[in-house]
Amino acid sequence: MGKYSDKLTKEQKLDMLRLMEEIRHFDLELSKLYSRGLVAGMTHYSVGEEAANVGAIYAMRKEDLMYSNHRGHGQTISKGIDLKRMMAEILGKAPGYCKGRGGSMHVFNLEVNNMSCNGIVGGGHGLSVGAALVQKMKKTGNIVLAAMGDGATNEGSFHEGLNMASTWNLPLVWYVINNKYGISMDINDAMNVDNVVDRAPAYGIPGILVEDGNDILAVYDATMEAIEHARSGKGPVLVESKTYRWFGHSASDAGAYRSREEIDSWRERDPIEAFRKVLLEDKTATEEELDEIREKAVADIKEAVKFAKEAPYPEVEVAFQDNFAD
Ligand SMILES: Cc1ncc(C[n+]2csc(CCOP(=O)(O)OP(=O)(O)O)c2C)c(N)n1
Ligand SMILES: [Mg+2]
Numbered sequence: 059m060g061k062y063s064d065k066l067t068k069e070q071k072l073d074m075l076r077l078m079e080e081i082r083h084f085d086l087e088l089s090k091l092y093s094r095g096l097v098a099g100m101t102h103y104s105v106g107e108e109a110a111n112v113g114a115i116y117a118m119r120k121e122d123l124m125y126s127n128h129r130g131h132g133q134t135i136s137k138g139i140d141l142k143r144m145m146a147e148i149l150g151k152a153p154g155y156c157k158g159r160g161g162s163m164h165v166f167n168l169e170v171n172n173m174s175c176n177g178i179v180g181g182g183h184g185l186s187v188g189a190a191l192v193q194k195m196k197k198t199g200n201i202v203l204a205a206m207g208d209g210a211t212n213e214g215s216f217h218e219g220l221n222m223a224s225t226w227n228l229p230l231v232w233y234v235i236n237n238k239y240g241i242s243m244d245i246n247d248a249m250n251v252d253n254v255v256d257r258a259p260a261y262g263i264p265g266i267l268v269e270d271g272n273d274i275l276a277v278y279d280a281t282m283e284a285i286e287h288a289r290s291g292k293g294p295v296l297v298e299s300k301t302y303r304w305f306g307h308s309a310s311d312a313g314a315y316r317s318r319e320e321i322d323s324w325r326e327r328d329p330i331e332a333f334r335k336v337l338l339e340d341k342t343a344t345e346e347e348l349d350e351i352r353e354k355a356v357a358d359i360k361e362a363v364k365f366a367k368e369a370p371y372p373e374v375e376v377a378f379q380d381n382f383a384d
Contacts, residue, residue: 184219187230190230
């Protein structure tokens with residue numbers, strides 16, 4: 059049991075499960091739409107990584123700023139978003155958050171300070187350092203959390219960014235979802251340390267490793283600790299959760315670089331089933347209550363799909379709007 063997760067109420071825990079179910083069913087439905095040619099552009103699924111997403115983002119306040127990456131559906135849903143408008147964006151429709159121009163890799167929601175997904179690997183590194191500097195200078199009390207994959211930690215901007223954030227003592231949490239691969243590249247072939255967090259001492263900052271990133275409460279405890287550290291003025295923290303993506307890197311991936319056995323072994327460690335087990339064993343909820351949450355998520359996603367499919371495509375003029383500040 060953890061220092062922070064012990065204090066979560068039943069409502070909060072069930073809310074966390076709701077978010078996990080929404081992520082799972084959002085991406086499952088989306089994968090069907092993709093195979094029918096209805097998705098505009100490329101998309102990357104968060105299935106299998108639900109605990110690593112919800113556990114971390116749930117530790118943030120609404121005002122805290124989040125930077126996400128190309129695999130951003132899990133973080134985006136966790137931070138809070140209208141599922142209908144998110145689905146519409148991914149289908150390239152007018153009511154989408156970018157008026158249908160951005161697609162899966164550019165969904166954002168400024169109402170909750172979700173500063174956007176990003177198609178450039180490591181693209182959020184510099185942006186999050188700048189945003190954290192603003193929070194410090196303006197004394198907002200907000201922290202910035204930048205979510206990234208393991209592959210993004212081998213970008214030069216990762217090292218420059220951590221060095222600057224550490225030197226300037228910024229309220230920043232860099233959150234690494236280590237799913238073992240960057241496209242088809244095994245992490246062990248791309249870096250010479252066992253864990254990404256092993257790099258934290260080089261920048262004079264704490265690193266927190268969540269060995270089982272499919273354990274949502276462990277992820278929540280680690281991220282709460284990091285956020286508290288950053289918010290209290292002690293500077294940045296590097297957090298890493300180890301997890302696995304069940305599907306291919308993107309919607310088009312033959313998957314020749316990993317074995318069926320490896321995928322199956324991770325599917326057996328389903329983060330949603332693991333959390334349901336915890337909630338049943340500690341008598342937080344009954345099986346009926348948990349099933350209801352799943353059924354509601356499935357129904358809400360179906361409604362989002364219906365909304366997005368029926369929505370119009372944007373008018374061509376929209377392509378020329380919002381390119382310059384007024
Ligand atoms: C600067 C840059 N280089 C390469 C790519 C192509 N690319 C897209 S995703 C990806 C791998 C990212 O791996 P990781 O950061 O571990 O995230 P994951 O996909 O595993 O969630 C690469 C190389 C890109 N989008 N941007
Ligand atoms: Mg990865």
